[in-house]
Amino acid sequence: MKDLKLTGVRPDGARTVVEVGGIRIGEGFTVIAGPCAVESEDQLLRTAVAVKEAGATMLRGGAFKPRTSPYAFQGLGLKGLKILDKARRETGLPIVTEVIDTRDVSWVGEYADVLQIGARNMQNFSLLREAGKSGRPILLKRGMYSTLEEWLNCAEYILAEGNPDVILCERGIRSFETYTRNTLDLSIVPSVKATSHLPILVDPSHGTGVLGLIEPMSLAAVAAGADGLEIEVHIDPPAALSDKAQQLSPEAFARLMRKIATMRRTMDELAEEDRR
Amino acid sequence: MNLESLRRDIDRIDARILSLLDERLEKGLLTRRHKSGALDAGREAEVLERVAARSRCLAGEGFTAALYRRIMDESKAIQDRGLALIGFQGMHGAYGEAAARAWSPEAATMPFGEFSQVFDAVLAGDVDYGIVPVENTLGGVVGQVNSILVTTELRVAGAVDMAVSHCLLAAPGTDHRELRSVYSHGQALAQCRRFIERNGLEGVDWFDTAGAARMIAEERPKGAAAIASRFAAELYGLEIIKDGIQDSPNNRTRFFVLARADRLRDRVAPAGSAAGDACPAGDKCSAVFFADDKAGALFAVLEVFAEVPTEPGDYAIFIDFAGSDRDEAVIRALDRAGALARDFRLLGCYAERRL
Structure with a gap:
C-alpha cells in the first residue's frame, strides 16, 4: 500500500503501544466494556463497577450518540461526560467516549482518556484533523463500507497532525447478509498486523448485533490475534435506551471474560509452539 | 423580541x-x-x-x-440572631469567602473592596473577624496583606489552608461549544493558561474571580464564561462546565482569620480547661519582629527557634512554628526572642484547618 508514510509497517517491525492511565494497548490484551450510551449516573456507575469486577481494563460509554434516526436518544452531552469523569474517579478505569462534532473535540478531551471516532465518521477528515491535534489517543473504528487501505489512510490523517496514538477497531462491514447487523471481518486483524504497526481491537457487539454471537466472535477475535475487544455491557439490557439487542448483562460479560482468559492461554501455548 | x-x-x-x-x-x-x-x-x-x-x-x-x-x-x-460577622476582600463568591465559610459555617460573610478595609472594619468593631490570604503556593506571599500585618494590632485567631480549584462557569443552558471568551482575575487566568489555550478560548482580565461570575450571571454576554470557585457557581446559579481546570494541581492558598486582641481574650478559655471548650488551644504560632541592623541580630533571634523548624526574609521577619502558647518551652522561647528582637509580637496561636 502506497502513501502510508506513518501508519505502514516499520522497517524494524516495532509495533505501536498506546499508553492510557497505566494501561498499555498493543501489549497484552485490553478489554473496553460499558454501555452503548450514558443514560444516568446510576446506570453508568453500576455498570462501571460490574465490568471492573469482571476484569475490564477500560470503560466505554457514549455521551454524544450518532443515531440513525434524528428522533432517537441523542445522548446526555456534557452531562454524560461529567458522569463518565465520576465513574473514572470511582473505579480508576480510563474512559473511552465518542466525539462526533469537531467543536466538541477539545471539550471531550478534557473529560475522556481516549476519543473514539465512530464508523460513520471514519472519513470525516476535518474531525480526523481535529482529533490529531487533541493530544489524546484516538480509537478509530472502521467505516462500514471501508477497505483496509481507506481505513489506514484515515489513521494517516491523525498521525500526520502529530498524534502517534491511534488504536484501530474493527466493528463489522455491510454485506448482503441481513441475519447479522454487520458482517464482522476478522480477517482484517492479521491483515492490519501485516500492513501496519498500529494496535487493533475488535467490537463484536456492533460487528454482529446479535447477543448469541458476541461470545464466539470474541473468542475468534482472540484467536485472530486482536490486541483487545470493545464490548457493550449494560447493567439492565432490556431497559437500555439504545442497542438493546446487543448489550451483555454484567453476568454474561463476566462469563465471557473467563472464557477469554482460557482462550488467551491457549493462544500463548500456540505461540510458544511456533517459537520451538 | x-x-x-x-x-x-x-x-x-x-x-x-x-x-x-x-x-x-x-x-x-x-x-x-x-x-x-x-x-x-x-x-x-x-x-x-x-x-x-x-x-x-x-x-x-x-x-x-x-x-x-x-x-x-x-x-x-x-x-x-447575633451572627458573628467575618469580613473578606472581594465580591461574594470569592475564595476568601469560601475559606471563611469553611472556618465558621454559621457566621455571616461581609464583602469589602480592599484588604485594608477588612483590617479597618475588624479594628473598628464593624465585623468580628477578617479573613485575608497570606500566601499562595504558586503566587508566593500576598504583599499587600503582609505589609499591613507587620504593623497591625490585630491577632491571628485561626488559619485556613485551602486547595484552590478553579471552575469554568457559564450561564445555565449555554452550549459549551459556543464559548469564545473567559473572564476572570489575571492570576486565575494565568493559573489556567493551558486549559484556556487547549479549548481555543480568549482570556479577558476582570478585577475579581467572583466579580466575573456575577457579571456572567447578571449580564449573560454571548459566548462568555468565567473562572471562579465552585462556591461562586452555587451563589450565582451558574453551570460548572468543568472543575479543577488549573494547570498545576498544587494550588493552595493560606488564609489568616484576624480578630481584635480584646475580642480574642474574651473568647480564650483558661488554660487546662476541658476539651471541646469554645476556644481550644492552638498548635501553630505566627509572630513578627524587626531585627536590628547589626551582624548576627537575625540569627540570634532565629536561634531561639532552632528547635522549631521554620523559614525566615529593614526586614520585618514573619515566623510560623508548630507549638502552643500554653506550652512552657514556647513561652520561654517567646520571652527570650522578645528580649533579643526589636518589636517582637506574637500575632497569634491558633488551630489551622486544611481543606
Whole structure:
C-alpha cells in the first residue's frame, strides 16, 4: 500500500503501544466494556463497577450518540461526560467516549482518556484533523463500507497532525447478509498486523448485533490475534435506551471474560509452539 | 423580541434583585454597632414613606409596602440572631469567602473592596473577624496583606489552608461549544493558561474571580464564561462546565482569620480547661519582629527557634512554628526572642484547618 508514510509497517517491525492511565494497548490484551450510551449516573456507575469486577481494563460509554434516526436518544452531552469523569474517579478505569462534532473535540478531551471516532465518521477528515491535534489517543473504528487501505489512510490523517496514538477497531462491514447487523471481518486483524504497526481491537457487539454471537466472535477475535475487544455491557439490557439487542448483562460479560482468559492461554501455548 | 429573549432578560433581572437583597440585609447587619436594638420605628416609617412616594408604576403602593415590610422584618430577624460577622476582600463568591465559610459555617460573610478595609472594619468593631490570604503556593506571599500585618494590632485567631480549584462557569443552558471568551482575575487566568489555550478560548482580565461570575450571571454576554470557585457557581446559579481546570494541581492558598486582641481574650478559655471548650488551644504560632541592623541580630533571634523548624526574609521577619502558647518551652522561647528582637509580637496561636 502506497502513501502510508506513518501508519505502514516499520522497517524494524516495532509495533505501536498506546499508553492510557497505566494501561498499555498493543501489549497484552485490553478489554473496553460499558454501555452503548450514558443514560444516568446510576446506570453508568453500576455498570462501571460490574465490568471492573469482571476484569475490564477500560470503560466505554457514549455521551454524544450518532443515531440513525434524528428522533432517537441523542445522548446526555456534557452531562454524560461529567458522569463518565465520576465513574473514572470511582473505579480508576480510563474512559473511552465518542466525539462526533469537531467543536466538541477539545471539550471531550478534557473529560475522556481516549476519543473514539465512530464508523460513520471514519472519513470525516476535518474531525480526523481535529482529533490529531487533541493530544489524546484516538480509537478509530472502521467505516462500514471501508477497505483496509481507506481505513489506514484515515489513521494517516491523525498521525500526520502529530498524534502517534491511534488504536484501530474493527466493528463489522455491510454485506448482503441481513441475519447479522454487520458482517464482522476478522480477517482484517492479521491483515492490519501485516500492513501496519498500529494496535487493533475488535467490537463484536456492533460487528454482529446479535447477543448469541458476541461470545464466539470474541473468542475468534482472540484467536485472530486482536490486541483487545470493545464490548457493550449494560447493567439492565432490556431497559437500555439504545442497542438493546446487543448489550451483555454484567453476568454474561463476566462469563465471557473467563472464557477469554482460557482462550488467551491457549493462544500463548500456540505461540510458544511456533517459537520451538 | 421573543419569549426566549424576554425570559433571559427576566433571569438577568432576578439575579440582580437577589444580589441587591443580600446587600441590603448585610447593610442591616452592619448597622447593629450603631444602635441599641434591631427595631427603629422612626426609620421604618421613613423607609415605607419613601417607597410609597416612588410607587407610581406597575409596582403599586399596596405591593411595595407589603414587600418592604417583609424585607425589614427579615432584616430585623437576622440582626437578632447575633451572627458573628467575618469580613473578606472581594465580591461574594470569592475564595476568601469560601475559606471563611469553611472556618465558621454559621457566621455571616461581609464583602469589602480592599484588604485594608477588612483590617479597618475588624479594628473598628464593624465585623468580628477578617479573613485575608497570606500566601499562595504558586503566587508566593500576598504583599499587600503582609505589609499591613507587620504593623497591625490585630491577632491571628485561626488559619485556613485551602486547595484552590478553579471552575469554568457559564450561564445555565449555554452550549459549551459556543464559548469564545473567559473572564476572570489575571492570576486565575494565568493559573489556567493551558486549559484556556487547549479549548481555543480568549482570556479577558476582570478585577475579581467572583466579580466575573456575577457579571456572567447578571449580564449573560454571548459566548462568555468565567473562572471562579465552585462556591461562586452555587451563589450565582451558574453551570460548572468543568472543575479543577488549573494547570498545576498544587494550588493552595493560606488564609489568616484576624480578630481584635480584646475580642480574642474574651473568647480564650483558661488554660487546662476541658476539651471541646469554645476556644481550644492552638498548635501553630505566627509572630513578627524587626531585627536590628547589626551582624548576627537575625540569627540570634532565629536561634531561639532552632528547635522549631521554620523559614525566615529593614526586614520585618514573619515566623510560623508548630507549638502552643500554653506550652512552657514556647513561652520561654517567646520571652527570650522578645528580649533579643526589636518589636517582637506574637500575632497569634491558633488551630489551622486544611481543606
